[in-house]
Amino acid sequence: MVERSQVIAWTGSWTGLIGSIVGPKTVSSVYSDLISLGGADPELLARLEGRSSLKEIEPYLFADEDSSVHGDILEFHGPEGTGKTEMLYHLTARCILPKSEGGLEVEVLFIDTDYHFDMLRLVTILEHRLSQSSEEMVKCCLGRLLLVNCSSNTQLLLTLYSLETVVCSHPSLCLLILDSLSAFYWIDRVNGGESVNLQEYTLKKCAQFLEKLVNEYRLVLFATTQSIMQKTTNWTEGPSSALSHPSEADVDYRPYLCKAWQQVVRHRIFFSKQEDFKTSNQFSLVSRHLKSNSLKKHIFIIGESGIEFC
């Protein structure tokens, strides 16, 4: 027990330590040196070294992403019925399926804040994607899924604080899913009284802690936020409006969550359903990288086996 806590205390400075040992040695040989010195937990090091990047989790969407040392935070935003939760099932399935079936065989932590998670749907998706779908195989995949329910923002914050232990004891955990972050928005606003700071306090703490968790343990976080506000900009306004890029008109986005959350998000992905009669079973998403401001659009349909990109 004592050894483990010593190792955990080191993890914050691993990136600094490795940076200073740069030279003729490669990162993996440094790790093996340390293991042989008996000073570090090999499982822990394997986790630090072998985290799945965004590119591996969904190559179609994130083909251009450089794998980040600091983890990634992505926000899924959109109105009801646009495929956000389906996308989460798709990404979860990609992670928990075994390598022999084209998955990554890594663990996923799914935090459900509004009793949204549908196990039957996930099992159906897994059964369709497995070449031999037996109960054993499905159970084995589900063994890599950790599911948590939260019924208030405070409970969410406390759950996040306790996650550090979970992340350390599950070396192959690399994906965090939060569905949804905006579930307590109205309740928080009323509980905080007149002070906006007080209203946003818990969510701000959640955002800050998520950023710390993601950075330190190089996780990927997908969080959904619901479009509960009316559109602010009118598409028919003239060129003097803020909309310079044509794709922005597709985007029904009005920021309403606290600034602390806006600042930690690296990608924002907007979901919408095609309104055209001919393409009525198609969904689209626009992925926006917030630093480079690049926009990319993808179209997909939802079948029995989950999301299929067009």
Added chain:
Amino acid sequence: MGVLRAGLCPGLTHDTVGQLRSRGIKTVVDLVSADLEDVAQKCGLSYKAGALQRIQVVRAFDIFQMLDVLQDFRGAMSQQVSSASATVKVVVVDSVTAVVSPLLGGQQREGLALMMQLARELKTLARDLGMAVVVTNHMTRDRDSGELKPALGRSWSFVPSTRILLDVDEGAGASGSRRRVYLTKSPRLPTGFQEMVDIGTWAPPEQSPASHGDQI
């Protein structure tokens, strides 16, 4: 409360209603609160009339009453030892619009918070206590596009996991009990599926050329 009359449920014939009335059971509430076995023995009641006794009707006319009722119910259900008979499996709220729409509108965030609290209560019943929760909602017209959409706005639209739209069948035949049913939201099935039902008989309506509508 509803007065007992013949045909209210299978097995409730004219004679049975008369017999019940002679024993002081005149309304649905009376029947529900009566000792079923005693009544059955004395009236030779068909077992099917006992179906009415399995329906518990509660009235709530504002959000606070509704929340009270749900919280009390949840407390009672959590303590109940599950037995083969008499566990509640379905909760029906008719209608959630009546209780929530007075809260909405204007800049009042308290109303939205109460609505979301109601949503949370209903979801807890569904998930933690394993019940089917069915609510009814109305349709309103969208301010900008003029199209019909479900009432209670965007925040509520995320709450139900399945949504079914009932519409009057345009080409309805002689009987006015035909309805078109559309699946507009589902966690497991593709949406857009539609079916026609006859709410009088609950049997599939007879096929006629007029009933083969367009596929969505």
